[in-house]
Amino acid sequence: MITRRAALLSATALATTAGLPDLSFAQDTPRRGGVLTVHLNSEQRILNPALRASTGVYIVASKIMEPLVDLKADGSPDPMLATEWSTTPDGKAITFKLRQGVTWHDGKPFTSADVQYTAMEMWKKHLNYGTTLQLYLEAVDTPDKYTAIFRYARPMPLDLLLRALPDLGYIAPRHIYEGTNVLENPANTAPVGTGPFKFVQYERGQFIIAERNPKYWLQGFPYLDRVVWRFITDKSAATAAMETGEVLMSNYSSLALADMDRLKKDARFEVSSRGNEGNASNNTIEFNFRRKELADIRVRRAIVHALDIPFFCENFLYGFGKRGTGPIPSSSQAFFPSEHGPQYPFDLKKANALLDEAGYPKGRDGTRFSLRLVPAPWGEDIALWSTYIQQALTEVGIKIEIVRYDAAGFLTNVYREWNFDLATGWHQYRNDPAVSTTVWYRSGSPKGAPWTNQWGWQSDAVDKVIDDAQSELDPAKRKALYGEFEKLVNTETPLWMAIERQFISVTNKRLRNHHNNPRWPSSHWTDVWLAQ
Amino acid sequence: MRILALAGRRLLASIPTLIIIIAGLFILLQFAPGDTVDALVAQMGGGDAAMIEQLRQHYGLDLPVVTRLANYFWHLIRFDLGFSAIYGKPVATVIFERLPVTLLLMASALSFAFAAGMALGVLAARRVNGWPDTFISTLGLIFYATPSFWLGLMGIVVFAVKLEWLPAGGYIDIAAGYTGWRYALDVALHLLLPTLTLGMIFLAIYLRIMRASMLEVLTLDFVRTARAKGLSETAVVARHVLRNALLPMVTLIGLQAGTMLGGSVVVESVFALPGLGRLAYESVVQRDLNTLLGIVFVSALLVITINFLVDIVYARLDPRIASN
Numbered sequence: 001m002i003t004r005r006a007a008l009l010s011a012t013a014l015a016t017t018a019g020l021p022d023l024s025f026a027q028d029t030p031r032r033g034g035v036l037t038v039h040l041n042s043e044q045r046i047l048n049p050a051l052r053a054s055t056g057v058y059i060v061a062s063k064i065m066e067p068l069v070d071l072k073a074d075g076s077p078d079p080m081l082a083t084e085w086s087t088t089p090d091g092k093a094i095t096f097k098l099r100q101g102v103t104w105h106d107g108k109p110f111t112s113a114d115v116q117y118t119a120m121e122m123w124k125k126h127l128n129y130g131t132t133l134q135l136y137l138e139a140v141d142t143p144d145k146y147t148a149i150f151r152y153a154r155p156m157p158l159d160l161l162l163r164a165l166p167d168l169g170y171i172a173p174r175h176i177y178e179g180t181n182v183l184e185n186p187a188n189t190a191p192v193g194t195g196p197f198k199f200v201q202y203e204r205g206q207f208i209i210a211e212r213n214p215k216y217w218l219q220g221f222p223y224l225d226r227v228v229w230r231f232i233t234d235k236s237a238a239t240a241a242m243e244t245g246e247v248l249m250s251n252y253s254s255l256a257l258a259d260m261d262r263l264k265k266d267a268r269f270e271v272s273s274r275g276n277e278g279n280a281s282n283n284t285i286e287f288n289f290r291r292k293e294l295a296d297i298r299v300r301r302a303i304v305h306a307l308d309i310p311f312f313c314e315n316f317l318y319g320f321g322k323r324g325t326g327p328i329p330s331s332s333q334a335f336f337p338s339e340h341g342p343q344y345p346f347d348l349k350k351a352n353a354l355l356d357e358a359g360y361p362k363g364r365d366g367t368r369f370s371l372r373l374v375p376a377p378w379g380e381d382i383a384l385w386s387t388y389i390q391q392a393l394t395e396v397g398i399k400i401e402i403v404r405y406d407a408a409g410f411l412t413n414v415y416r417e418w419n420f421d422l423a424t425g426w427h428q429y430r431n432d433p434a435v436s437t438t439v440w441y442r443s444g445s446p447k448g449a450p451w452t453n454q455w456g457w458q459s460d461a462v463d464k465v466i467d468d469a470q471s472e473l474d475p476a477k478r479k480a481l482y483g484e485f486e487k488l489v490n491t492e493t494p495l496w497m498a499i500e501r502q503f504i505s506v507t508n509k510r511l512r513n514h515h516n517n518p519r520w521p522s523s524h525w526t527d528v529w530l531a532q
Numbered sequence: 533m534r535i536l537a538l539a540g541r542r543l544l545a546s547i548p549t550l551i552i553i554i555a556g557l558f559i560l561l562q563f564a565p566g567d568t569v570d571a572l573v574a575q576m577g578g579g580d581a582a583m584i585e586q587l588r589q590h591y592g593l594d595l596p597v598v599t600r601l602a603n604y605f606w607h608l609i610r611f612d613l614g615f616s617a618i619y620g621k622p623v624a625t626v627i628f629e630r631l632p633v634t635l636l637l638m639a640s641a642l643s644f645a646f647a648a649g650m651a652l653g654v655l656a657a658r659r660v661n662g663w664p665d666t667f668i669s670t671l672g673l674i675f676y677a678t679p680s681f682w683l684g685l686m687g688i689v690v691f692a693v694k695l696e697w698l699p700a701g702g703y704i705d706i707a708a709g710y711t712g713w714r715y716a717l718d719v720a721l722h723l724l725l726p727t728l729t730l731g732m733i734f735l736a737i738y739l740r741i742m743r744a745s746m747l748e749v750l751t752l753d754f755v756r757t758a759r760a761k762g763l764s765e766t767a768v769v770a771r772h773v774l775r776n777a778l779l780p781m782v783t784l785i786g787l788q789a790g791t792m793l794g795g796s797v798v799v800e801s802v803f804a805l806p807g808l809g810r811l812a813y814e815s816v817v818q819r820d821l822n823t824l825l826g827i828v829f830v831s832a833l834l835v836i837t838i839n840f841l842v843d844i845v846y847a848r849l850d851p852r853i854a855s856n
Binding site (some may be wrong): 027037042043044045046052053054055056057126131184188190203204205206207209228230231232233234236237240243244246284322378400403405406407408409411412413416417428436446447448449450451452455501 | 574802804
């Protein structure tokens with residue numbers, strides 16, 4: 001077993017050997033105390049990560065509540081509420097040994113009963129992505145207070161579960177939720193957890209405050225007295241707050257790209273995607289196969305060939321992003337394949353030839369046909385990307401009409417009503433392709449389920465590979481299956497993960513020991529400290 | 533008594549207005565693509581279809597539109613604004629928490645715009661076509677033409693980021709934990725830039741109206757009579773001209789109460805103020821129908837109340853109005 005302290009040390013060692021510029025924390029001794037103010041750009045309805053898997057929830061609640069495992073700097077599982085794990089050879093029973101001597105913030109002891117209740121009543125019934133992950137979870141046995149055995153109807157690969165749990169494995173207190181309406185429990189906005197910080201106050205539209213948990217199980221931690229999250233919806237106002245020092249950190253690319261580029265040159269800040277490796281957000285192009293032009297593979301390939309991704313990244317994204325190679329991003333150490341299958345580099349000649357071949361010659365005005373593009377409203381990069389697609393495709397004679405909606409309108413039009421030709425947004429990779437990536441390609445998803453295959457595309461070969469990989473117990477074989485999967489979908493291009501991106505954090509350099517694991521903005525912040 | 537009768541008639545007439553506003557908005561919002569569950573799912577970053585369907589039932593979105601509208605009015609009759617899907621609290625509570633900030637911002641911006649606009653308008657009218665008039669009118673034109681978000685951001689850049697005199701946003705300094713007078717001062721400091729930003733555009737309007745109305749009144753016979761009596765110029769302006777010139781200004785306050793609520797959306801966003809305008813925007817984006825209708829209801833009440841007060845002030849300024 002590896003303790004958290006050892007994990008922290010190894011994180012420091014890794015950071016040092018990687019030759020990172022900010023080495024000051026290696027020399028300074030951590031200081032206790034201080035208030036960390038963090039920028040939040042949207043109001044949250046629920047602050048319980050056992051019910052809502054979302055970055056907006058994690059950035060607050062992961063300091064208050066804890067998952068069974070988190071991620072270490074090298075991407076391997078970091079023991080949190082679970083200290084050991086093992087699986088039976090058939091993969092149908094996975095045993096977690098739980099940490100002893102942990103208490104909830106209200107003083108009650110943490111036991112396997114909490115794990116059982118959370119898994120069966122929250123992850124399996126309400127948690128987005130959790131309901132699919134735990135679809136075959138039949139029961140959680142609790143032979144003693146510190147053992148929880150997950151029983152599955154179909155084999156569950158241990159490595160898949162461990163990679164999913166940092167996001168989908170938060171534990172909620174049974175004694176507070178049992179016998180209540182889980183979705184309306186007041187603890188959802190005033191979370192009670194076991195984490196390093198205790199919830200204090202949630203003032204709607206203004207701030208959330210959490211303070212040091214003096215009885216935290218990791219002795220001597222956390223360093224900070226308080227964490228304050230401030231709601232600032234306007235990007236320019238948030239940048240101003242960073243510059244005046246009223247806010248010390250902004251995560252998940254919440255500032256304007258131009259401002260981040262400017263702050264990068266300011267010695268007071270670190271602007272980087274370090275510590276966000278576990279959270280790739282690819283820019284996509286989604287094709288509606290109900291349009292006869294787009295059902296033709298030559299047209300889809302032509303579209304991808306017509307887009308100059310390096311040019312776009314350099315000139316629109318200030319270099320924050322690179323060409324995507326397929327559904328599995330390069331940051332995924334466990335699954336990034338060595339061969340990706342066909343790639344479609346920028347080539348206008350080829351694009352034009354493919355379109356001619358498909359039987360869509362240029363008309364007198366130079367247009368072959370027109371398409372409606374529906375961009376997602378989150379992220380400045382998506383707006384820029386859709387404008388770029390429009391301009392780039394004009395070059396090969398495809399006229400693009402951009403139709404913008406807000407979040408609810410986008411989801412309704414694209415996923416519920418299939419009212420689009422091309423759509424673009426973010427695909428978020430969550431450590432393992434089985435968590436939230438393969439659903440983009442697997443057929444049979446019911447109409448209206450967002451971020452699933454709603455394109456009208458179907459491939460038995462791809463469906464089979466996805467299903468096989470989901471219950472394959474041998475990690476090496478799983479990796480091979482996902483390599484196979486990537487080759488298949490890159491050949492068919494039912495959608496294209498055009499740009500590989502990571503979220504960008506802007507951090508005031510007074511902060512030390514930050515971004516030292518692959519999902520740092522969403523993790524515990526136990527060891528972060530503030531210099532004077 | 534006459535004033536009261538006038539007021540009563542006004543209030544009675546506002547009830548159908550309220551009903552039309554609410555029913556109209558309710559129906560209008562049905563045309564917006566997506567509902568609160570779509571917005572919720574967008575915030576969560578995904579979920580499966582069964583869970584989404586379950587949430588829709590949870591929020592009562594599976595009921596027909598007519599039933600929902602009827603339900604809403606039935607609640608409203610009992611002074612119940614319903615339950616907010618975003619905030620998980622009664623709408624009345626949510627609005628009540630946000631109302632003070634907006635009222636404070638509106639009141640201070642309006643007073644600032646009215647007072648400064650009046651003073652500058654009088655000054656411009658008394659030096660008509662001279663350099664002070666030209667200067668003030670140009671200034672007014674610039675303020676009127678400048679978008680308020682830009683003005684606000686420039687204010688932040690200059691006074692918060694560069695000079696570090698004022699806070700960049702927010703309503704209070706959370707970390708400081710002030711109480712009593714120090715708290716009031718802190719709020720005042722935080723509201724200074726937003727007030728100026730929101731007030732500037734209105735100042736420009738008041739300035740122009742005041743100037744025009746002064747110029748008009750100054751040509752009237754009774755002013756000539758007053759001057760002929762041998763009153764000093766200051767006395768003429770203060771006692772005879774001002775009172776008559778103020779009438780259109782007061783009308784404007786009533787008309788602009790609504791506009792100001794709209795303008796506060798931008799200002800509250802730029803300065804991260806937890807006000808009603810910001811809440812309204814958030815409710816639209818999150819498709820939180822109950823909250824939005826609640827805000828519209830309260831804003832309509834607010835505008836009606838302000839107009840009511842304006843009517844009374846009006847009657848005081850010009851007794852002929854009440855007697856008609």
